Amino acid sequence: MRASASWAVRAAVALATVYAVSACGSTDSGNNGGTAGSSANGEQLPVVATTPEVADFVRNVGGSGIRVTQLIKPNVDPHEYEPTPADIQAISTASLVVKNGVGLEKWLDQTITSAGFKGTVVDTSQGVTLRRGDPDDEEMAEGDPHIWHNPRNARIMAENIEKALVSADSAHAAAYQKNYQDYAAKLDALDAENVKKFDALPVGQRKLVTNHDAFGYYVDRYQLEFVGSVIPSMDTSAELSASQLTDLVAKIKATGTKAIFSESSLPPKSAEAIAQQAGVKVVGGEDALYGDSLGTEGTPQGTYIGAEEHNTDTIVKALGG
Structure with a gap:
């Protein structure tokens, strides 16, 4: 991914559009109008996930207790992704933003700032042993971001999500913990079959x-x-x-x-x-x-x-x- 010099201009235009998007509400299914921390009141916890892989982990661990907005759609290159006004709106009303990490989402920090997000950002790569990045490519200096291709790493990513959900919504901690254990068993089975x-x-x-x-x-x-x-x-x-x-x-x-x-x-x-x-x-x-x-x-x-x-x-x- 290469940072665009016009990002700030696009962000300004996006911010101006947010209010129009907000008036229409979220486009995700299962939107119960929850706000940050609303799950404790019986509503779904609003969570934003960046990539399809991370979003799938979040859905499996969160289950029915959360409402997930996935930013990057299937078959879209995450290295070249550019955020939309709808992304900024979704982040602005989320309780958690969950990312892959290791520099894959270079655009995310600026998007979070534009959204005025004050919640928790969950870096699912925490605890993963990283492969060395490309020494000739400063964009990949943090390491190889494709961590999910080892199911053992996927297990760590899912566990990081479980911990974040338990912290944000302790009333449903038992459900999140059980969901994680069930999903971790499936990841172990995938690894064994491979x-x-x-x-x-x-x-x-x-x-x-x-x-x-x-x-x-x-x-x-x-x-x-x-x-x-x-x-x-x-x-x-x-x-x-x-x-x-x-x-x-x-x-x-x-x-x-x-x-x-x-x-x-x-x-x-x-x-x-x-x-x-x-x-x-x-x-x-x-x-x-x-x-x-x-x-x-x-x-x-x-x-x-x-x-x-x-x-x-x-x-x-x-x-x-």
């Missing part, structure tokens, strides 16, 4: 090439070999140079890598061009990996667990075939 599936794939075939460097935590957890990425960065705004393209093609051929995996939130053209030069297939379309996003709401891939199951099944099938 291990089982990769154990069935010969070590020499576990070679991964993706659209951008989003799967580092996944690669580390399941002992894959990361051959390279079409976009040579954790940030999707980076560009592949001619020499890097040549090097990647050569590396794909030298390692015997079978496929390049495109991602749902990124265009597949560059991946297709490199695959043609390297003589390998592109895994895309409905089989594209969920790198920075989740699938469409209402589909299995519209949940974190469903998207991660899809990723593992797709990778194992393509590399084992």
Whole structure:
């Protein structure tokens, strides 16, 4: 993501629009008109979540006790996201704002300031052991932000959310704690299934090439070999140079890598061009990996667990075939 010099202008315009948005109320379903801290009075606690993954964790832990506004929609690149007037309005009336952290939401601090938000910001990355960031990219200096691709990290993220909800709404602490325990068991099961599936794939075939460097935590957890990425960065705004393209093609051929995996939130053209030069297939379309996003709401891939199951099944099938 690259910060825009015109952000302040957009923010000013957005603030002027907030009052019009406010008059119409929230567009989220389940809006009971609650205000900050209103859950103690029997209404749902208003919570804003930034990314689809974080929003899914919040819904699973919060259950019926909360009302979630998700800022970034499915298949939208979080690295390039720009907040809207509706985002500012939602933040201004929330009790909690829950973020991924590790510098993924570079735009969030200014948006919170514009909204006049005085509540609690929950950084779900707290306690996660971070992978080193790209030394050549100051935007990723805090570390690799794609922490959710290891289900063990997802468990930590969900626990941070549980603690924040209990603190904000102690009257429903028992429900939030039970929801977390139930969801943590599902995350543990996902992790165990992933291990089982990769154990069935010969070590020499576990070679991964993706659209951008989003799967580092996944690669580390399941002992894959990361051959390279079409976009040579954790940030999707980076560009592949001619020499890097040549090097990647050569590396794909030298390692015997079978496929390049495109991602749902990124265009597949560059991946297709490199695959043609390297003589390998592109895994895309409905089989594209969920790198920075989740699938469409209402589909299995519209949940974190469903998207991660899809990723593992797709990778194992393509590399084992």
